[in-house]
Amino acid sequence: MSRYSLINFVVCLGFALLASADETVPTFSNDVAKIIHDKCASCHRPESSAPFSLISYRDVQQRAGTIEAVLDMGYMPPWKPVDHGIAFANDRSLSNEETQKIKGWIDAGCPEGDRGKTPDPPQVTEGWILGKPDLVVRMNGTFDIPADGPDIYRSFVFPLDLPQDKWVKAVQLRPRAKSSVHHALFFVDTAGNARKMDGADGQTGIAGMGFLAGLGESNETNTEGGGTILSRLRGERRSADSDDDEAYHVNDGLARGLGGCVPGSTPNLLPGDLAMSLPAGSDIVMQTHFHPSGxxxxEQAEIALYFAEQPPSRELMPIMVPPMFGFGANIKIPAGEKNCRVFDRLTLPVATRAIGVGGHAHYVCRELKLTAQLPSGQAKILLHIDDWDLDWQDQYLFAEPIDLPADTVLISELIYDNSAENPENPHHPPQDIRWGRGSTDEMGSITLLAIADDQNGEESLRNAVRRHFINSLIHREPSQLVEMLMQLDDNHDGSLQRSETPPRMKDRVFEFVDADDSGALDESELENVLRLRGWFRR
Structure with missing residues (x-):
């Protein structure tokens, strides 16, 4: 081979090796941008809760060190469900291949690649993740949250004045007081009762959480002498052994919800033609828990609503196990207990299709699991989080609906760690913890979003959910029910203040049973409430 040919061969080989190396080095445009956009940008974008944006090459390149650190720790992206073979539509987890691709890109010095090949970033309309909303509504008035102090429970009205029925595919909350919002739940008020209660104490909104007792009722039933939760439960107790589904009808307003917003969650459109009912003339009430942030x-929050074009073919039902966030589950976690377990179960009376699932608990919850025990004996784990974190709650939509035959048993299990070894324990040293609405109390429930497989089965499924709620209360002894009512004692002073009780217990009931005129009800006085309502058997 001539010297010229040898030199030419070496040069060509060098260029070939360089080209090969270029093909194996990940670039932002070819490899990393799509991963970041798909798995990170829903939170890391302008006007969102995340501390910085990850949209452009420069955004990501400047945060490369942070990204590598949180990938090594497994802290990001936040995805809590354990893989039991159930696919989720909104899965934000990274595969090992995706993780290695990002880390390889960082190790290579974060090359941008061909800018013209960079995929378009996700479009966000004025901070709304799902694009331009069909309607944006603002909370009626403003509410000031102090820098410190106890947790605040307040409900706010979002006036709608819709002339026609609507069906809601998704809701997104945009709070102003981002640092203080612990969580928010959305309910539909079809009778305008919340508007009447709004500002009764001189401040925007409704004190406490008791407004739910009046949702969906007419003015006549909202007056003294009208039906109340306790009087309804009294009637249910008398017919507790009845198999008649009609015996379990509870005010529909108690169950009429539009979902909620918790830390770490992202809004998602309901699949197919599924949507939530929003009747003409109704308002949205946001039940808010504030935890002062320092x-x-x-607060003057905004809510974006996304509507369906037509009513759904099936009613979407939230099945909470245990119901009412565990209010009736007798949650008591002794100080030092590392493995306190709470179980509940509900049997599906008809063939059901599961659409999504989510859990809720507070700080000392360590693990939660929802299992579907099929009649065949097969068990499907629908949700399992073995490292619960209050800051990363979410709703998980299944990639495909999961068919659950009639007589499937839903079994929930929640495990709490109230020991000093639990770094999330809010009490130092540990204290006994019971169910309560405060951040340092506990709750615990898993909610399955589902539809009856057949329209004829909707009523049976609806009544099974109602019966499950009623049965968590009516079989309690009076002393146990008093103890449960005392769980509403948010400030733990041993009595229920007016602001801690449902609205109908605040006026006439206090006049009759507040024997010592203290402005609060202790346990003995609560027993008198139950006697007035006919709960104690003679």
């Missing part, structure tokens, strides 16, 4: 804030 800085004073003012």
């Amino acid at each position: 800085k004073a804030e003012t």
Whole structure:
């Protein structure tokens, strides 16, 4: 081979090796941008809760060190469900291949690649993740949250004045007081009762959480002497052994919800033609839990609504196990207990299709699991989180609906760690913890979003959910029910203040049973409430 040919061969080989190396080095445009956009940008974008944006090459390149650190720790992206073979539509987890591709890109010095090949970033309309909303509604008035102090429970009205029925595919909350919002739940008020209660104490909104007792009722049934939760339960207790589904009808307003917003969650459109009912003339009420963050804030939240074009073919039902976030589950976690378990179960009376699932608990919950025990004996784990974190709650939509035959048993299990070894324990040293609405109390429930497989089965499924709620209360002894009512004692002073009780217990009931005129009800006085309502058997 001539010297010229040898030199030419070496040069060509060098260029070939360089080209080969270029093909194996990940670039932002070819490899990393799509991963970041798909798995990170829903939170890391302008006007979102994340501390910085990850949209452009420059955004990601400047945060490369942070990204590598949180990948090594497994902290990001936040995805809690354990893989039991159930596919989720909104899965934000990274595969090992995706993780290695990002880390390889960082190790290579974060090359941008061909800018013209960079995929378009996700479009966000004025901070709304799902694009331009069909309707944006603002909370009626403003509410000031102090820098510190006890947790605040407040409900706010979002006036709608819709002339026609609507069906809601998704809801997104945009709070102003981002640092202080612990969670928010959305309910539909079809009778305008919340508007009447709004501002009764001189501040925007409704104190406490008791407004739910009046949702969906007419003015006549909302007056003294009208039906109340306790009087309804009294009637259910008398017919507790009845198999008649009609015996379990509870005010529909108690169950009429539009979902909620918790830390770490992202809004998702309901699949297919599924949607939630929003009747003409109704309002949205946002039940909000504030946890003061160390800085004073003012809340005037906005809600974006996304509507379906037509009513759904099936009613979407939330099946909460245990119901009412565990209110009736007798949650008591002794100080030092590392393995306190709470179980509940509900049998599906008809063939059901599961659409999505989510859990809720507070700080000392360590693990939660929802299992579907099929009649065949097969067990399907629908949700399992073995490292529960209050800051990363979410709703998980199944990639495909999961068919559950009639007589499937839904079994929930929640495990709490109230030991000093639990770094999330809010009490130092540990204290006994019971069910309560405060951050340092506990709750616990798993909610399955489902539809009856057949339209004829909707009523049976609806009544099974109602019966499950009623049965968590009516079989309690009076002393146990008093103990449960005392769980509403948010400030733990041993009595129920007016602000801690449902609205109908605040006026006439207090006049009759507040024997010591203290403005609060202790346990003995609560027993008198139950006697007035006919709960104690003679």
